[in-house]
Amino acid sequence: SQKIEQNSEALNIQEGKTATLTCNYTNYSPAYLQWYRQDPGRGPVFLLLIRENEKEKRKERLKVTFDTTLKQSLFHITASQPADSATYLCALGRYGGSQGNLIFGKGTKLSVKP
């Protein structure tokens, strides 16, 4: 069965550093991969989408890479701030018949210390 793993449950970094989160998957061929941010007690918030034919996407301080050979996505937050502290979820999606079915990882809880 398909499996999606996010590298660690928790990541602690110092303010100003770059946070790098990893998402690996097996037994699946996604058409795209998404990253969401989730704060405690709230629903996830969409951040970025990257398609299978794209290598990299950027949005302000965020950068996502997608390597379909390694079956891996990296999510970077540069110049991190305490306000970036949250849980970050990756999710895989397909087009066509299963287009409603996003498969989420467990998330990585990022803590940015001042």
Add this chain to the structure above:
Amino acid sequence: DTGVSQDPRHKITKRGQNVTFRCDPISEHNRLYWYRQTLGQGPEFLTYFQNEAQLEKSRLLSDRFSAERPKGSFSTLEIQRTEQGDSAMYLCASSPGVTSGSYNEQFFGPGTRLTVL
């Protein structure tokens, strides 16, 4: 506020009771999704509607669970004969149609936290 709304935000019930949750999506979105999330886990897909048609259901959605979207607007999720294992956050999300450039982006509501005693 034009985001996805869910009601109630919290529900405490006794085992064996029925519960119903409501989701109001963003008004122009024709796709609506239900997910379940337990502590320390990512959201798990339950079911998906395009307009009023229920197009996909997860095997997680046992026969005690039923979802409707009668007029293609709001949706309800009902759990019959609740069990303690049903305790979770139930999330609703919506997304625009395929003509939108952001049709794969899902907008989530705040969730309904269910506690079954």
